[in-house]
Amino acid sequence: MADSPPIRFELRRGVVTAAPLAVAVGLFGVSFGVLAVTTAGFAAPAAVLMSMTTFAGSAQFAAASVMAAGGQTTAAIAAALLLNARYVPIGVSVARYLSGNSAVRFLKGQLVVDESWAIAARGDGSFNPGRLLGAGLLLWIAWVGGTVIGVLGGEALGNPAVLGLDAAFPALFLALLVGQLRSRRATTAAVLGAAIALSLVGFTPPGVPIVAAAAAALIGLVRR
Amino acid sequence: MSEAWLVVLAVGAGTMVIKAAGPVVMGGRPLPPDVSGVVALLAPALLAALVATATLAQGSALVVDARLIGLGAAAVALLLRAPVLAVVIVAALAAGAARALGVAP
DSSP, rough: OSSSSHHHHHHHHHHHHHHHHHHHHHHHHHHHHHHHTTOOOOHHHHHHHHHHTTHHHHHHHHHHHHHHHOOOOHHHHHHHHHHHHHHHHHHHHHGGOHHHHHHHHHHHHTTTHHHHHHHHSSSSSSHHHHHHHHHHHHHHHHHHHHHHHHHHTTTTTTHHHHHHGHHHHHHHHHHHHHTTOOOHHHHHHHHHHHHHHHTTTTSSSHHHHHHHHHGGGGGGGOOO | OOOHHHHHHHHHHHHHHHHHHHIHHHTOOOHHHHHHHHHHHHHHHHHHHHHHHHEEETTEOOOEEEEEHHHHHHHHHHTTOHHHHHHHHHHHHHHHHHHTTHHHH
8 A cells, every 4th residue: 555546647657757768778788788797897797786875877887997097906996986976865755745754765866866866856856756766776777678689798898999888988988978068056066076087097097086076076065 | 806896996985975965964054265165176287188098098108099089079070069978989880990991009
C-alpha cells in the first residue's frame, strides 16, 4: 500500500518522459566503459562499480581522463568530487519532496541526476517526486547497462592512439561544457578555468591543473 | 589495491554522500547564497580545464597534435546539434584520420 495510484502514475510518467534520454545516457555509458578500460586502466568490474555508485558522467570521465594522462590518484578523486559538488544545491532543492526515513531518503537522493532533476521540475521551484524517481531509476539502469556493454566492447579494441580514442575525452568534455554555459558568469569561469589549467601544465603533475582550475569558481563571490 | 580501484571507491563513496547531503542532512534549508554562487561555477570551470588539458597536455608538456583536429571536428558536430555519442565518434575518427594521413602526430 506504499504507492497510492497517483504516485505509481507519476513514476510511470517519469519513466516515459526519460525514455528518449535513456537511449542517449546508455550510449554515453558505452563510451565511458570503452574509455575506462582502454585508456584509463580500469578493470572491467571497477568501471561498472563506478557507474553503479557514482552515477555521474562528467565526474567519471574526469577521473578516467586524469588516470589516462598518468595523473595522481588524489587529483583524479578531487577533480571528480569537485564536479559533483553541484549535487549539493541540487539535492537541497528537491529535499522537501522526498519522503521516508533517512535511509530511504539517502537512496532516493542517489537517483537525483541532472536529467531526472530537469524532468521532475514543475517550473515553479517545486518538484514531482514520482517523476524524479521514475526517471532516475530508468537512467541508472541505462547508464550501468551501457557501461557493461562498453567494457565488454572496449576490451576487444586495440591501441587507443591509433583509433583516435585520445581525442574522445576533449570532445566529451566540450559537449558537457556547452550545456553548462548558461550565463556570462559561467563563460567567464570557463575561460578562467582553462587558462589556470594550461598555465600549470608544465609545473605540476597531471591532474593538479584541473583541480586548481576550481579556483576560477571563486568569481561567484563577486557581487553583481 | 590498484590506483584505479582506489579512485572508483573514493569517488563512489564521496558522490553518494554529496547526493544524500541535501535530502538527508539539509532537509529543505537553502544554502548560503555565496556558497551556491561558487558551486554553480565549479562545473563550467572544471569542464573547461578538462577540455584544455585533455586536448593540449601530454604529461607535463603542452603539445599540438591530432587531438586538436579531433576537438575542431567535435565543435562542428556540436554546432550541427549532433548527439553526444556522435560528437565523440566524429572526434575520434577525425584524429585517427589525421594520424593515418600523416597530417598530425
